[in-house]
Amino acid sequence: MAQNTICDLCKEDSEDLEHLMFKCKATVPIWHELFEWMKIPLATNLDMDWIRRKSKGKGWPNVLVKAASTEIVYGIWMYRNSMIFGNKGSYRDIQSVIKSTIDSLVYRGWMKPKHRNHIVNILM
Ligand SMILES: [Zn+2]
8 A cells, every 4th residue: 555645435535554444434434333233332533552452352342343353454455445446246335345244253253152142142
């Protein structure tokens, strides 16, 4: 990612990692919708430090925040590439990114028996 280039998603700010992942008006709604879905309050000042702090520990909320953040970052990156290179598919718009991210979280959570009850709780 080059410095001092305009963000391809919002066309408003320069595109750096901090902007793309945590500040861009085109990607921030992804964080909000996913954390709302997980029923976990999202920081008003979202950044990597907050995610690191919330991901520490072995409790379910920590595990979930870590897994979700990883999936969201991946989804945002795929969405960005999709917008730049005109790809279709699972990351063509924000709703598709959210759906793909939820699918991944449910699938990965379900694969670990100790997480299944938590996944069920989110889905109900
Ligand atoms: Zn932007």
